Amino acid sequence: MMSRLSILMVTILMCGVAIAQEPIPYKTGFEASEGEGFDVDVTLDGKDGWTAVSATITNVVHQGTVGELSVALAENSQIDKTFSAAGETVVWMEGYFRGAGTTAEPSFPADPAASAIVFFSATNGIECLDGNGTGGGSWSSTGVTLNADNWYKVTIRQDYTGKKWRCYIDDAQKPASDLGFRDNVTELHGFRNFADTASYLDTFRVLPAKKGDANADGKVDAADVISLVNDPNGTSMDIIQKDNADVNSSGTIDVQDLTALIDKILGRS
Numbered sequence: 001m002m003s004r005l006s007i008l009m010v011t012i013l014m015c016g017v018a019i020a021q022e023p024i025p026y027k028t029g030f031e032a033s034e035g036e037g038f039d040v041d042v043t044l045d046g047k048d049g050w051t052a053v054s055a056t057i058t059n060v061v062h063q064g065t066v067g068e069l070s071v072a073l074a075e076n077s078q079i080d081k082t083f084s085a086a087g088e089t090v091v092w093m094e095g096y097f098r099g100a101g102t103t104a105e106p107s108f109p110a111d112p113a114a115s116a117i118v119f120f121s122a123t124n125g126i127e128c129l130d131g132n133g134t135g136g137g138s139w140s141s142t143g144v145t146l147n148a149d150n151w152y153k154v155t156i157r158q159d160y161t162g163k164k165w166r167c168y169i170d171d172a173q174k175p176a177s178d179l180g181f182r183d184n185v186t187e188l189h190g191f192r193n194f195a196d197t198a199s200y201l202d203t204f205r206v207l208p209a210k211k212g213d214a215n216a217d218g219k220v221d222a223a224d225v226i227s228l229v230n231d232p233n234g235t236s237m238d239i240i241q242k243d244n245a246d247v248n249s250s251g252t253i254d255v256q257d258l259t260a261l262i263d264k265i266l267g268r269s
């Protein structure tokens with residue numbers, strides 16, 4: 001029941017989809033300057049590989065971000081983008097969302113198959129599905145309530161080997177524990193966002209987890225060394241950068257990670 005759904009952030013298994021799959025890393029701010037046809041009041045459908053029903057580009061942006069445009073999702077809208085991420089076992093997906101959520105109970109179609117699902121509830125706040133891998137699961141609270149005027153940065157880390165995912169709201173892991181996939185999905189295929197109440201999306205990106213990629217551009221090279229030299233403890237890094245910059249997976253970022261990064265680039269590890 002499409003009309004019962006609010007914001008869904010999900011990776012999906014899409015079969016028989018005719019549109020081209022975008023390779024990752026992918027990022028967009030839905031800005032006119034990106035040259036993909038984004039502009040005020042144009043439909044998102046057909047722009048930069050997005051398919052959309054009742055979603056347009058608008059001049060509402062979230063606080064603190066460079067840019068002028070975002071996506072406005074009308075009531076009962078849906079947007080999709082397919083990705084190809086063959087061989088990537090851990091993938092990050094992130095976007096800024098704004099909306100009041102829905103008063104309806106979460107209700108998502110069994111098809112397509114889905115790994116991670118984030119639900120915006122007007123009554124319970126942001127909820128994440130702790131899936132059982134066979135199409136079901138239980139809803140886990142993030143403890144974050146919704147204010148219709150606020151933007152929420154939602155970052156998800158999906159591990160396609162362990163069939164586990166994590167949700168971060170504004171760079172804090174919520175809920176604190178790892179979550180299960182709803183279905184037995186083996187790799188990233190796409191992103192879908194349903195909205196049954198008006199909402200917004202901006203500053204969206206999808207990239208593989210890569211140890212050493214401290215600037216989160218999808219590559220491990222000298223630019224990452226510069227990032228770590230300039231911020232040796234990752235103090236000003238976001239959650240994706242922090243995960244990548246902890247090259248030796250010790251849980252902290254320090255000079256040992258810089259050494260490990262240089263070794264990695266020079267092929268010494």
Ligand SMILES: [Ca+2]
Nearest residue numbers: 029067069202
């Ligand atoms: Ca934007």
Ligand SMILES: [Ca+2]
Nearest residue numbers: 213217219220
């Ligand atoms: Ca990099």
Ligand SMILES: [Ca+2]
Nearest residue numbers: 246250252253
């Ligand atoms: Ca470390």
